[in-house]
Amino acid sequence: MTQIPLALALATFSCGIALAQQTVVTFDNGLEGWSGPQGGTGSTTIQATGGNPGANLRTIFNDFGITFPNSTNAAFIGDYTTATEVTIAIDIRVFQVSFFGQPVSRPWLVELRDYDGASGGYPWNSVWYLFTNISAAANANWTTYSVTFDPRSTELPPGWGGYGAEDPVTFEPILPPGVTFADVLAGVDVIAFTTLQPGYFFSFTDFNVRLDNISIDRVVADPADLNGDGIVNGADLTILLAAWGPCPPKGACPADLNGDSVVDGADLTILLAAWN
Numbered sequence: 001m002t003q004i005p006l007a008l009a010l011a012t013f014s015c016g017i018a019l020a021q022q023t024v025v026t027f028d029n030g031l032e033g034w035s036g037p038q039g040g041t042g043s044t045t046i047q048a049t050g051g052n053p054g055a056n057l058r059t060i061f062n063d064f065g066i067t068f069p070n071s072t073n074a075a076f077i078g079d080y081t082t083a084t085e086v087t088i089a090i091d092i093r094v095f096q097v098s099f100f101g102q103p104v105s106r107p108w109l110v111e112l113r114d115y116d117g118a119s120g121g122y123p124w125n126s127v128w129y130l131f132t133n134i135s136a137a138a139n140a141n142w143t144t145y146s147v148t149f150d151p152r153s154t155e156l157p158p159g160w161g162g163y164g165a166e167d168p169v170t171f172e173p174i175l176p177p178g179v180t181f182a183d184v185l186a187g188v189d190v191i192a193f194t195t196l197q198p199g200y201f202f203s204f205t206d207f208n209v210r211l212d213n214i215s216i217d218r219v220v221a222d223p224a225d226l227n228g229d230g231i232v233n234g235a236d237l238t239i240l241l242a243a244w245g246p247c248p249p250k251g252a253c254p255a256d257l258n259g260d261s262v263v264d265g266a267d268l269t270i271l272l273a274a275w276n
């Protein structure tokens with residue numbers, strides 16, 4: 001094993017934490033891939049004022065529910081599992097949610113849909129998180145809802161539901177057998193905010209709501225964080241040193257940070273450059 005001037009290295013290298021990639025849609029720059037209900041019973045339009053602050057998305061619509069999908073903004077779709085932690089947030093203000101003039105509440109959730117793995121006549125597999133039930137009374141002012149999760153989790157985290165099959169006993173929507181939370185999040189084709197909670201039916205409802213500040217934060221794993229605890233430190237160095245030497249084939253050895261089939265000083269340099 002190569003002699004390593006560890007104390008010197010630690011004194012020299014002190015930089016780098018997990019990278020956070022944040023995207024916020026403020027509607028000051030247009031829809032950025034978002035859309036809302038349009039048709040004979042209402043519309044969705046960008047308003048220049050009245051947001052939180054400034055521009056915002058306003059929807060006045062009558063239907064069973066309202067859904068706001070995005071299938072084109074790369075920040076919000078694709079492979080979530082390259083991140084160790086993802087946070088999705090949205091601001092909403094409710095002027096009206098009513099049924100024949102009577103105020104009601106409706107679910108408000110974010111749904112992440114993967115079309116590729118769908119089976120059994122379902123249009124997609126999805127995982128979804130119920131933020132709350134929105135109403136004019138509870139959301140008269142701007143309210144922020146957010147959820148933070150580990151996209152690599154195989155189990156549904158607390159508060160999350162699945163869709164794409166039906167529980168044979170309870171008839172509740174579930175993920176198809178063999179499809180995990182991480183499977184869906186490895187290939188998100190559409191992200192949608194919606195009042196249509198899977199497994200429920202709703203009557204025609206009058207909606208008048210505004211949305212703003214739709215955001216996603218992806219904390220990307222540092223490859224040098226070999227034990228996946230979010231920091232690059234002595235524990236990772238120990239793992240790298242234990243793997244020192246030839247390490248074929250490429251990809252079989254996480255400590256081979258530059259992928260040249262040997263764990264050596266070049267990999268050590270990468271790890272120390274990422275030291276927190």
Ligand SMILES: [Ca+2]
Binds near residue numbers: 027054055213
């Ligand atoms: Ca705004």
Ligand SMILES: [Ca+2]
Binds near residue numbers: 225227229230231236
């Ligand atoms: Ca670590």
Ligand SMILES: [Ca+2]
Binds near residue numbers: 255257261
């Ligand atoms: Ca290497």
